Amino acid sequence: xxxxxxxxxxxxxxxxxxxxxxxxxxxxxxxxxxxxxxxxxxxxxxxxxxxxxxxxxxxxxxxxxxxxxxxxxxxxxxxxxxxxxxxxxxxxxxxxxxxxxxxxxxxxxxxxxxxxxxxxxxxxxxxxxxxxxxxxxxxxxxxxxxxxxxxxxxxxxxxxxxxxxxxxxxxxxxxxxxxxxxxxxxxxxxxxxxxxxxxxxxxxxxxxxxxxxxxxxxxxxxxxxxxxxxxxxxxxxxxxxxxxxxxxxxxxxxxxxxxxxxxxxxxxxxxxxxxxxxxxxxxxxxxxxxxxxxxxxxxxxxxxxxxxxxxxxxxxxxxxxxxxxxxxxxxxxxxxxxxxxxxxxxxxxxxxxxxxxxxxxxxxxxxxxxxxxxxxxxxxxxxxxxxxxxxxxxxxxxxxxxxxxxxxxxxxxxxxxxxxxxxxxxxxxxxxxxxxxxxxxxxxxxxxxxxxxxxxxxxxxxxxxxxxxxxxxxxxx
Amino acid sequence: xxxxxxxxxxxxxxxxxxxxxxxxxxxxxxxxxxxxxxxxxxxxxxxxxxxxxxxxxxxxxxxxxxxxxxxxxxxxxxxxxxxxxxxxxxxxxxxxxxxxxxxxxxxxxxxxxxxxxxxxxxxxxxxxxxxxxxxxxxxxxxxxxxxxxxxxxxxxxxxxxxxxxxxxxxxxxxxxxxxxxxxxxxxxxxxxxxxxxxxxxxxxxxxxxxxxxxxxxxxxxxxxxxxxxxxxxxxxxxxxxxxxxxxxxxxxxxxxxxxxxxxxxxxxxxxxxxxxxxxxxxxxxxxxxxxxxxxxxxxxxxxxxxxxxxxxxxxxxxxxxxxxxxxxxxxxxxxxxxxxxxxxxxxxxxxxxxxxxxxxxxxxxxxxxxxxxxxxxxxxxxxxxxxxxxxxxxxxxxxxxxxxxxxxxxxxxxxxxxxxxxxxxxxxxxxxxxxxxxxxxxxxxxxxxxxxxxxxxxxx
Numbered sequence: 001x002x003x004x005x006x007x008x009x010x011x012x013x014x015x016x017x018x019x020x021x022x023x024x025x026x027x028x029x030x031x032x033x034x035x036x037x038x039x040x041x042x043x044x045x046x047x048x049x050x051x052x053x054x055x056x057x058x059x060x061x062x063x064x065x066x067x068x069x070x071x072x073x074x075x076x077x078x079x080x081x082x083x084x085x086x087x088x089x090x091x092x093x094x095x096x097x098x099x100x101x102x103x104x105x106x107x108x109x110x111x112x113x114x115x116x117x118x119x120x121x122x123x124x125x126x127x128x129x130x131x132x133x134x135x136x137x138x139x140x141x142x143x144x145x146x147x148x149x150x151x152x153x154x155x156x157x158x159x160x161x162x163x164x165x166x167x168x169x170x171x172x173x174x175x176x177x178x179x180x181x182x183x184x185x186x187x188x189x190x191x192x193x194x195x196x197x198x199x200x201x202x203x204x205x206x207x208x209x210x211x212x213x214x215x216x217x218x219x220x221x222x223x224x225x226x227x228x229x230x231x232x233x234x235x236x237x238x239x240x241x242x243x244x245x246x247x248x249x250x251x252x253x254x255x256x257x258x259x260x261x262x263x264x265x266x267x268x269x270x271x272x273x274x275x276x277x278x279x280x281x282x283x284x285x286x287x288x289x290x291x292x293x294x295x296x297x298x299x300x301x302x303x304x305x306x307x308x309x310x311x312x313x314x315x316x317x318x319x320x321x322x323x324x325x326x327x328x329x330x331x332x333x334x335x336x337x338x339x340x341x342x343x344x345x346x347x348x349x350x351x352x353x354x355x356x357x358x359x360x361x362x363x364x365x366x367x368x369x370x371x372x373x374x375x376x377x378x379x380x381x382x383x384x385x386x387x388x389x390x391x392x393x394x395x396x397x398x399x400x401x402x403x404x405x406x407x408x409x410x411x412x413x414x415x416x417x418x419x420x421x422x423x424x425x426x427x428x429x430x431x432x433x434x435x436x437x438x439x440x441x442x443x444x445x446x447x448x449x450x451x452x453x454x455x456x457x458x459x460x461x462x463x464x465x466x467x468x469x470x471x472x473x474x475x476x477x
Numbered sequence: 478x479x480x481x482x483x484x485x486x487x488x489x490x491x492x493x494x495x496x497x498x499x500x501x502x503x504x505x506x507x508x509x510x511x512x513x514x515x516x517x518x519x520x521x522x523x524x525x526x527x528x529x530x531x532x533x534x535x536x537x538x539x540x541x542x543x544x545x546x547x548x549x550x551x552x553x554x555x556x557x558x559x560x561x562x563x564x565x566x567x568x569x570x571x572x573x574x575x576x577x578x579x580x581x582x583x584x585x586x587x588x589x590x591x592x593x594x595x596x597x598x599x600x601x602x603x604x605x606x607x608x609x610x611x612x613x614x615x616x617x618x619x620x621x622x623x624x625x626x627x628x629x630x631x632x633x634x635x636x637x638x639x640x641x642x643x644x645x646x647x648x649x650x651x652x653x654x655x656x657x658x659x660x661x662x663x664x665x666x667x668x669x670x671x672x673x674x675x676x677x678x679x680x681x682x683x684x685x686x687x688x689x690x691x692x693x694x695x696x697x698x699x700x701x702x703x704x705x706x707x708x709x710x711x712x713x714x715x716x717x718x719x720x721x722x723x724x725x726x727x728x729x730x731x732x733x734x735x736x737x738x739x740x741x742x743x744x745x746x747x748x749x750x751x752x753x754x755x756x757x758x759x760x761x762x763x764x765x766x767x768x769x770x771x772x773x774x775x776x777x778x779x780x781x782x783x784x785x786x787x788x789x790x791x792x793x794x795x796x797x798x799x800x801x802x803x804x805x806x807x808x809x810x811x812x813x814x815x816x817x818x819x820x821x822x823x824x825x826x827x828x829x830x831x832x833x834x835x836x837x838x839x840x841x842x843x844x845x846x847x848x849x850x851x852x853x854x855x856x857x858x859x860x861x862x863x864x865x866x867x868x869x870x871x872x873x874x875x876x877x878x879x880x881x882x883x884x885x886x887x888x889x890x891x892x893x894x895x896x897x898x899x900x901x902x903x904x905x906x907x908x909x910x911x912x913x914x915x916x917x918x919x920x921x922x923x924x925x926x927x928x929x930x931x932x933x934x935x936x937x
Contacts, residue, residue, distance in 0.1 A: 078811055141844075141845050141846075143845075144845070175669065175670070176668040176669060176670075177654060177668065177670075177671055178669075178670040178671025178672070179671075200655070200671070204655065207658050208655050208658050210658070210662065211658030211659070211661040211662040212661065212662075214661075214662035214663070215661050215662060215664055215668075217842075219844070219845075220842070220844075232639075233636065233637040233638060233639055234636050234637070234639065235633055235636045235637050236633075236637055237633070237634055237637045237664040238630045238633050238634065238667060239664065239668075240664075241633070339844075339845065342842065342844070343772075
């Protein structure tokens with residue numbers, strides 16, 4: 001950032017404290033975005049991340065790797081440009097500063113530089129080869145189970161739905177699938193994204209990604225079907241059982257049920273009664289609740305009282321059918337279990353917004369979320385663009401242009417990103433590069449190497465079909 | 478190079494254990510030119526039958542029987558080694574036929590994999606283990622000690638599927654979860670730190686994944702070989718046969734259907750009420766009601782309209798008008814027009830997309846806010862009944878339809894609805910033939926052709 005540019009920024013606003021509230025308009029502003037990209041956006045960190053160690057000096061580093069990653073920019077006026085690629089951190093940084101994109105998306109690493117894709121003809125030559133395993137959870141997919149907000153709004157009553165989604169998915173990614181390098185990011189308005197960056201994850205095929213997404217999928221309905229969650233079988237799979245006992249049950253009973261008043265009024269409790277497959281059980285409860293509009297003597301929250309009644313009816317020894325007992329879990333799952341956008345996770349070529357972008361509608365920065373402390377994350381206090389610019393101005397002009405973010409509220413997020421995610425990831429990448437290099441050296445010493453390239457089959461496979469081995473003999477008749 | 482024998486002797490008891498061919502190499506046989514074609518046609522009948530069964534949503538037990546019956550009817554030979562030869566040769570010939578485009582390869586891969594899966598299930602466990610080692614899967618059986626430590630979880634997984642953990646010394650294999658995507662997707666295995674614990678009876682999945690991945694690569698290589706060298710060499714012998722097999726009515730038909738003629742925007746309203754199948758009718762009604770559709774619905778309905786003859790300009794006008802109360806013209810041009818043009822092959826890689834087949838629609842997964850999919854599968858019983866009544870189906874016919882739905886015969890249910898709505902009783906044989914043809918082909922577009930015209934009863 002030059003001195004001149006900083007001063008221009010200054011001229012536009014009154015330094016005087018009294019007028020400061022009016023000086024920096026709220027939310028999003030293209031000029032502030034320019035300043036953001038100039039001083040705050042962590043270009044170098046993003047480059048290091050996306051290089052996965054290939055920007056090093058080791059002979060096994062793939063110099064072409066970063067250049068084969070697709071980025072896409074959404075510019076002012078909704079102009080959208082795809083297949084952007086860069087060969088160095090400087091190119092990346094300059095392009096971002098020059099174009100000032102309102103949104104940056106990250107795509108896969110392709111087999112060749114995306115900018116040169118037209119030079120290659122035929123199926124499967126220009127094709128994604130690596131891509132993080134990603135997830136997108138959006139609170140609008142929960143509109144049928146939250147009453148405090150709808151659509152793009154989010155508040156502290158319903159945000160916890162995102163928190164528990166993070167807990168459930170994060171635990172499974174680590175414990176079940178064995179992934180370690182996981183980044184959770186606030187999407188800037190109403191949801192969260194997850195980036196799984198282990199090498200194993202980046203090399204998953206579309207079929208394997210779909211399998212993981214299906215492993216996580218429980219909610220299968222929409223307004224046309226009634227029963228949206230079905231948990232068949234006498235017991236739950238260990239993953240579902242653990243999610244229920246460790247996260248979902250507690251959250252539902254202690255927070256969601258009372259905060260959203262799920263059982264207090266008729267139209268609300270009807271929704272839950274609808275999920276009970278046995279009509280006589282449902283009407284027994286309905287009868288009870290219609291009579292007692294208020295839980296008579298009890299000071300307890302009416303929702304909790306009624307939930308207890310529901311549980312004792314459904315789980316009583318009298319209930320013969322399997323489906324009835326399981327209903328309690330199904331209700332809890334249908335309200336609280338994470339709802340992933342399947343399409344985002346299934347395909348390698350799906351583009352996803354980059355962390356540290358600024359959301360154009362809210363001005364909030366897409367900051368990382370710590371999954372171990374996600375209860376504490378508050379979307380309403382995430383730094384906004386205008387807030388950050390104001391903080392920069394307050395600190396005054398400095399010669400030292402490095403690490404300006406450290407003087408702002410963004411500093412915490414960037415430090416978190418580096419220490420808990422980026423550094424461990426790069427360390428592991430370096431180890432991988434070195435060990436696979438050593439393994440290859442060993443292999444070529446051991447065998448007479450026939451140089452097979454990675455996209456060829458094992459040579460034995462198929463060479464014979466069309467030489468005279470099959471002799472189609474003309475019919476002798 | 479090794480020729481794959483179709484029989485191998487088990488060293489322990491000198492009994493022949495027959496195993497499936499893995500189609501790793503083409504055998505050095507002499508084949509009569511006419512057998513080339515005949516063998517391939519027989520195998521194609523088996524594959525078509527499998528495709529049919531899958532489209533109807535048959536359960537695994539039903540598919541098992543179907544595959545056995547199809548194989549018996551088409552591929553058996555009194556002499557075991559003749560049968561093996563036919564098996565291998567027909568597979569390789571069909572590889573030539575189906576390697577040429579992405580769609581053909583996808584279909585062939587899917588059917589051959591399914592065929593392999595069910596044939597594998599028939600094999601004895603000894604034969605299965607032999608096949609597993611053929612694939613050189615480096616998976617070790619779980620040690621006793623480890624088994625004890627995860628036994629509870631393994632039992633839980635088994636019970637969650639309504640099964641019990643086999644006896645105390647059940648064999649489990651520990652494999653990286655990426656190797657068994659089907660089992661992971663269905664939550665049919667316990668996964669821990671990236672390893673899936675696969676029961677012996679699930680081994681099928683492991684092997685099938687390997688088979689599939691292998692065949693997928695082989696098909697691409699075949700295509701390259703064929704186009705670069707062999708087609709020219711074989712232009713008088715194999716090439717004409719391969720061409721003939723491609724266009725025979727037995728194969729899946731991915732050509733552009735143009736038989737339904739054109740329709741215009743003002744026709745749609747009327748046709749929707751009289752002739753659309755329920756899935757499209759529902760989407761159409763929702764567009765009218767909500768002035769919006771999510772992506773899945775826009776694709777399913779949009780491609781259908783394209784298939785029945787709606788031209789690009791009319792399609793743009795239609796969607797723009799329907800969305801108008803919620804989406805301004807400028808926003809429509811920015812956010813939706815591109816995708817519509819893309820569907821018509823005017824943008825991007827310029828693929829002229831075909832409408833979805835019934836199989837694809839049935840196996841889709843509509844989520845929150847979606848209205849696509851197959852109502853016979855995805856609607857609740859109540860909603861489906863209501864929809865049928867609204868279409869004018871008599872209550873007796875509704876019961877017949879619901880019966881088909883309960884047995885997962887979604888396409889039959891749709892056919893029955895058609896008959897009920899149009900009040901025509903068609904010659905069953907002729908009608909079924911048409912329907913099977915439609916299912917085998919692009920599917921719903923030709924289906925629409927069936928709906929839009931009165932069904933003639935052939936003269937006897």
